[in-house]
Amino acid sequence: MIPELGHFSLILALVLAFVQAVVPLVGASRNRLALMAVGRPAAQGQFLFIVFSFGCLTWAFVTSDFSLQLAATNSHSETPLIYKITGVWGNHEGSLLLWAMSLSLWTVAVTVFSRNLPDVFMARVLGVLGCVSTGFLSFTLITSNPFDRLLPGAAQGRDLNPLLQDPGMIIHPPLLYMGYVGFSVAFAFAIAALLSGRMDAAWARWSRPWTTVAWVFLTSGIAVGSGWAYYELGWGGWWFWDPVENASFMPWLLGTALMHSLAVTEKRGAFRSWTVLLAIGAFSLSLMGTFLVRSGVLTSVHAFATDPARGLFILALLVLVIGVSLVLFAWRAPTLSGGGSFGLVSRESALLGNNVLLAVASGSVLLGTLYPLFIDALNLGKISVGPPYFETVFVPLMTPVIVLMMIGPFVRWKGDDGDRILRKVAPGLVASAALGLGLAFAIGHVSWRTVLGLSLAAWVLIGSIQILVQRIADRRGAAPGARLRSIPSSWWGMWLAHLGIGVFIIGVTMVGSLNTQIQVKMMPGDTAQLAGYTFTFRGVKDSPGANYAAARATLDVTRGDSKIATLNPEKRFYQAQQMPMTEASIDIGPFRDVYVNLGDQLEDGAWVVGLFYRPFISWIWLGCTLMALGGVFAAADRRYRRLAEREVPVGAAARQVA
């Protein structure tokens, strides 16, 4: 009964989505306020129905209702409660429902937080979001209904894929989806702007906080996913250029470009058509990511189900949404005049360079991801593209981005003196190149990659200090404390996020240069050495879990005479899926991780043990955290609220005063 209620509720949500798509758009084009006003309640009602529907599905999982097909294939009565809940989105149908719920949540957030938008603009934004929601809800209901029954019901479920039974998987998909789907708001703002022909600084200012918040979610989602891969896949890597990882990375790159481009559009009115195109592009890549993951066009570990009918439906949706947007773009964009002019040496040029490079990087990831498909479709043979391609293409593209990143903040808007900038940045550039080389010698690993990575990291750190000093020096007269306080939160956001990139580069470079690992055969009492650490194998005990049997090893890690940690890697066997899993055990430190996993037991009773030394690897996630935190600061800037208040219509403001 409860699943049927959920199903019915989802159908009602679709009806409301359709209303939200059509009525406000018609109202906006005929300038009828009554019709435009329908958008808000329709969006909020839709959200309630989707949440109810999602709740019903969760209920079926929690109560182990195995007459529901989805619960029977993705849950098990012995699964711990938290993984029964996450099992709801650990599959194709449920993850689509999560997608739709995120979209609906964003839409409701727009109705709540952007109350001061002009009615016509708001109606168009909600109409566009309603169109996307209609598409996704129909897709869910027609091809991937999560509420399909299995009659008669199964006695026991097949359980969730053990790889997904992990704390990281509890928050990774919701974060990632909030990020993916969040770009729909920037997209809807862009389309509404195209429809109304209003693409001015105000439009950019309205879009900025939404884009930034979506970017924060996406950054966190990708970081958590990479952390999950690091400790759950059990082989000490953190990024694999898997098609599904790329699917989330491409919108991130383009979203980063969009954030910067919006800044230029807001401050200088320039790049307007380019900004609109980026907003369309970032969301298109999110949709395409969904397509790639859901259609099975590319094989990947992450692909849940492959069904050509589903692929065709999403492709049709993709063509409709993106195709219509791009037609609209081709029709309306030429009417935009260029905006403010700027010189060759200017903040605008620096940001344009950043934009172009990020867009090209995003395009090259897309090319690498789809290349096997292109080649095959053209009958040119069959190839596979691996990490070597991406690393070769990516490093040369990102190096200028990072160099430019720390020069940009020094350059004035509109036009600046090239010699002045050169005098400011040249000492830092030379110093960081020297520092990079020196550090590479100091750690005893001199390769061009290490030198380049360390130099770039040094450049970001030196540049960050220099920018901060400059910023404080610019406000002469006031006391230092007052000068610091006068810096707006969005500036700190920029500073932190850029610093985060430097920290991230340190992590990537150090792991890439100095990581070591060995596989050893160990009997109880045996010891092994790695990177100055001694590992003593104490033996293996049985340690059963709720839905798995496990062998749990104990290893003491010492360095010299001091004891560092006791690690307990496990080898688990999940009964329902008949699947073995290794559960790595990690001693996390600020400057290194020591990582141990347990392999098979050999015939003579010894165990195969994998020992990994990963220097500075937590800096990768520390860097991502700083980036996300920077985004939070940027989005929280008082400016957005203050300007929003200023736009309250005169009558309303008067009432507030009274």
Added chain:
Amino acid sequence: MKAKFLVPLFIFLLLAGFLGYGLKLNPRELPSVLIDKPAPQFRLAQLSAPDVAIANADMRGQVWLLNVWASWCVACRQEHPVLNGFSRQKVVPLIGLNYKDGADDAKAWLREHGDPYDTSLVDADGRVGIDFGVYGVPETFLIDQAGVIRYKHIGPVTPEAVRDVLLPKIAELKRAG
């Protein structure tokens, strides 16, 4: 409407065309042009014995499976327990093709996850993989007594694929031989 503003639309439509065609291809069921053709010639060193090479002729007269794998391949981890189980049944020889991999990485990987292969051949530069039309790793080829490729499985081998496809096809080929 200025032409340059149409460029994004055209690029996208081109892309959509490829994606649509890609749906038709469906990599897991992609029919290989090599099916029912003699397997490409190869002569490769073994992972465990680099100085002893194995060539097509050595496998003549028996039905065998060639599984393309690599230590960097995530999906291979997924199919590996299935292959371990399959090789214990000792139905046909299972030969690994270690594709674009480092010998030390590959050996460590087999030590960690178990070695289901009768032997693994080293295809460090991917030359033989290309001859076999390897689209992505893992892939598995079923080759008959005369050295003709009879079936190709793309992506991780599942227990269902072994039970419903590979074992029946092997039995059929053995009967025919």
